[in-house]
Amino acid sequence: MKPAFCLILSFSITASAQDVAFFESKIRPVLVKHCYECHSAESGKSKGGLVLDTRDGIRAGGETGAAVVPGEVAKSLLLAAIKHSDPDLEMPPKKPKLADSVIRDFEVWIRTGAADPRESALNTVERPPVNLAAGRQFWSYQQPVKADGNVDEFVQAKLRENGLTPSPEAEPVVLLRRLYFDLIGLPPTPEAMKAFSREKWEATVDDLLRSPRFGERWGRHWLDVARFAESNGRAVSRF
Ligand code: HEC
Structure with a gap:
């Protein structure tokens, strides 16, 4: 200090x-x-x-x-x-x-x-x-409480509020692609696409969450948000 x-x-x-x-x-x-x-x-x-x-x-x-x-x-x-x-x-x-x-x-x-x-x-x-009492009111210090209802209901409520209707349900392969990009940042392999069906949704989510790729993708995302960098750019001597 x-x-x-x-x-x-x-x-x-x-x-x-x-x-x-x-x-x-x-x-x-x-x-x-x-x-x-x-x-x-x-x-x-x-x-x-x-x-x-x-x-x-x-x-x-x-x-x-x-x-x-x-x-x-x-x-x-x-x-x-x-x-x-x-x-x-x-x-x-x-x-x-x-x-x-x-x-x-x-x-x-x-x-x-x-x-x-x-x-x-x-x-x-x-x-x-520093006013500690006031600071502790900040949202991130609040104890999380489980709300009544599931996430979908909250999403639906906001959609209605904004006059929006949900898109039609996506084809299984489209769904799988989105899931892969969201969780691990990579497309599914042709084999994974062939093997996928709606019934396997939850198991697939669990598999991807368990994959090291999941940690890599989101680790990178949050490091970007935190503006992590290996160097400050001056190491590039060509310029
Ligand atoms: C470039 C120099 C300069 C800057 C910048 C400046 N002042 Fe002044 N200030 C003076 C001078 C010189 C005097 C003496 C009176 C005069 O010559 O007008 C003075 C006098 C004053 C007086 C009267 C003091 C007295 O008791 O007679 C006040 C009040 C004052 N300034 C307020 C401010 C405020 C508020 C700011 C910023 C928004 C400011 N000044 C920015 C030069 C400056």
Whole structure:
């Protein structure tokens, strides 16, 4: 773990996790992209006496006074600056005005208390604290429960819902081909096709599930999904 990430644990916040999440997704990225260049410890610039990369900085403001007053939209100079409501203070300077939706986000943020977990310029990478209770509500952590009815009924219900009707039942050889491609990614041999009948469906499914080809096909599929690669491509020296 990089040392910087350890700082995650070191700050205390009073704002709700939701407010902090709003700041992290809607406010901080805008400040970083459009303002830090001239108003942050990292850039070494505090134009107008203002730094925007700490909570204290943004609240204290610069030469003119508080840039953000939590809950007080009208008293927050930062908002006036990004709204271009005063021709003498248009931020970011000599650049197009920020999008209306972004300006609205700032208004909402200030009106709802200007949640801001940033403590100092040092720990600008901290994230809101992990909320274990909320995290455990995530679907993949839910205990699976057996539903009433079989899979086909659920499929039928969705088809009906979308005004679709099932295709007619496929010929045995077509069915077998689909089964092979689905499970092992290969076509059935002519012998397998000749030997197949509908009665052998379940046994064939079991055989294919038992085949090493099944593991190979799906192992490859999931490794692709996980973007596994043996190399990063640089090993190809011809280029
Ligand atoms: C290219 C540099 C630059 C960028 C980028 C920039 N500012 Fe400024 N900012 C200044 C300068 C310079 C001043 C001093 C006043 C002036 O000259 O207009 C200032 C002043 C301010 C003030 C008034 C400070 C005070 O108390 O007088 C606020 C508020 C402000 N900026 C907010 C922002 C915000 C918010 C952003 C990003 C959306 C931003 N600035 C981006 C250069 C910049």
